[in-house]
Amino acid sequence: MYIRARILVAILGSFVCLSHGSAFADSPPSGIYDPLGLVNRHGQLETLAEGFSFTEGPAVDRHGNVFFTDQPNDRIHRWDARSGKVTLFLEGTGRANGMAFDEDGNLIAAADMYGELWKIRPDGSHRVLVDNYQGKLLNGPNDVWINPVNGGMYITDPLFPRPYWDTSDPRYQTVWPPTHSEQSPQGKGGHVYYLADGARKLVRVTSDALGWESDSWPNGVVGTPDGKKLYVNKWAGDNHGGTWVFNIKRDGTLSHMRKFTDWGGDGMSMDERGNVYISNNEGVLAFDPDGNNILKIPVGGQATNNTFAGRDGKTLVITGPPDKVIAIRMNVKGARNWGRDCPPPRH
Numbered sequence: 001m002y003i004r005a006r007i008l009v010a011i012l013g014s015f016v017c018l019s020h021g022s023a024f025a026d027s028p029p030s031g032i033y034d035p036l037g038l039v040n041r042h043g044q045l046e047t048l049a050e051g052f053s054f055t056e057g058p059a060v061d062r063h064g065n066v067f068f069t070d071q072p073n074d075r076i077h078r079w080d081a082r083s084g085k086v087t088l089f090l091e092g093t094g095r096a097n098g099m100a101f102d103e104d105g106n107l108i109a110a111a112d113m114y115g116e117l118w119k120i121r122p123d124g125s126h127r128v129l130v131d132n133y134q135g136k137l138l139n140g141p142n143d144v145w146i147n148p149v150n151g152g153m154y155i156t157d158p159l160f161p162r163p164y165w166d167t168s169d170p171r172y173q174t175v176w177p178p179t180h181s182e183q184s185p186q187g188k189g190g191h192v193y194y195l196a197d198g199a200r201k202l203v204r205v206t207s208d209a210l211g212w213e214s215d216s217w218p219n220g221v222v223g224t225p226d227g228k229k230l231y232v233n234k235w236a237g238d239n240h241g242g243t244w245v246f247n248i249k250r251d252g253t254l255s256h257m258r259k260f261t262d263w264g265g266d267g268m269s270m271d272e273r274g275n276v277y278i279s280n281n282e283g284v285l286a287f288d289p290d291g292n293n294i295l296k297i298p299v300g301g302q303a304t305n306n307t308f309a310g311r312d313g314k315t316l317v318i319t320g321p322p323d324k325v326i327a328i329r330m331n332v333k334g335a336r337n338w339g340r341d342c343p344p345p346r347h
Contacts, residue, residue: 081309098221297328
C-alpha cells in the first residue's frame with residue numbers, strides 16, 4: 001500500500017559481543033535481585049550496540065538472531081547471534097514498534113505511522129495486514145504476540161500521539177494526555193485486538209463488560225506456549241499501570257480477566273518456566289505465574305522491551321536504555337514461539 005521498503009545491507013559495525021564477567025559464587029551480579037538464580041552465575045550486562053534514538057521491538061528468529069527497531073529513525077536492525085555484529089536490515093518501516101516472527105519467517109510489525117500491522121518478508125517487501133477496526137483508524141499498534149498454537153495475532157493499540165504524524169491526521173493532538181481517538185469519542189480508546197490466521201478483519205477482545213478500562217495505554221503483550229493465557233500490561237508514568245492475565249478461548253476471544261501484578265510498563269517476554277518479564281523504568285522485572293516478583297535487572301535507565309535469544313535461547317536481549325541494546329546471559333530459555341520452533345531452512 002506504500003512504497004516498497006528497501007533492504008539495506010551496510011554493516012553498521014561490530015559491537016561488543018556477549019562475554020563473561022567475573023565469576024561470583026552465591027550472589028547475582030551487582031544491583032540485580034535474583035533469589036532463584038535465573039541469571040547465569042557469570043552473567044553481566046553487556047552492550048550489544050548503541051548510538052540509536054529509541055530502540056524497541058526485539059524479535060527473535062529461528063536462529064536466535066534479534067531484529068529490533070529504532071523508531072524515530074524508521075529503521076529495523078539485525079543483531080547476529082553468531083558474530084555479534086549489527087546490520088541495518090530495513091529502512092522505511094511504517095515506524096515499526098513491537099515485532100514478532102510468524103511460522104514462515106515473516107516479521108510481523110506494529111507500525112504506528114498510519115496505524116497498521118505489517119507483514120515484512122525476508123526480502124524486505126511488505127504487506128499491510130490491517131489498518132482499521134470497523135472502518136476507523138487504529139490508534140497506533142504498539143506490540144504484537146503470535147499464538148504458537150494457531151498463528152493468531154494479538155496487538156495492543158494505545159494512543160501515543162507522535163510528532164511525525166501529519167497535523168491533518170485525526171489522531172494528531174497537542175494536549176497530553178490525549179482526550180479522544182478514532183476508537184473513542186472521549187478518552188484514549190485503548191484496546192487489544194485479535195487477528196485470526198488468514199483473517200482480514202480485527203476482533204476487539206477487550207471490553208467494559210470484561211472489566212477493561214479503555215481510557216488507558218495497553219502496551220506489552222505475551223502469552224503462554226499452549227495458547228491458553230494472554231498477559232497484557234498498561235503503560236503509566238509511575239510504572240504501575242498494572243498487568244492483567246486472560247484466558248484465551250477457542251475463537252481467540254478472551255475471558256476471566258484478572259490482575260496479575262500492579263506493575264506495568266512496556267514490552268514483555270516469557271521464559272520456559274512461565275515467568276513473565278516486564279520492561280519499564282525500573283529495568284526488567286520478572287514475575288512467576290502467581291505474580292510474585294522474582295527478578296529485577298536494573299539497566300541504568302528505561303527498558304522498553306526484551307526477548308530471549310542467542311543460539312541456545314539463553315541470552316536475554318533488552319532494548320534500553322533507549323539509545324542502546326544490551327544483553328545478559330540467563331540460566332533459562334525463552335518460552336516456545338513460532339520463530340524458535342520452525343526448522344531451519346535447507347541450503
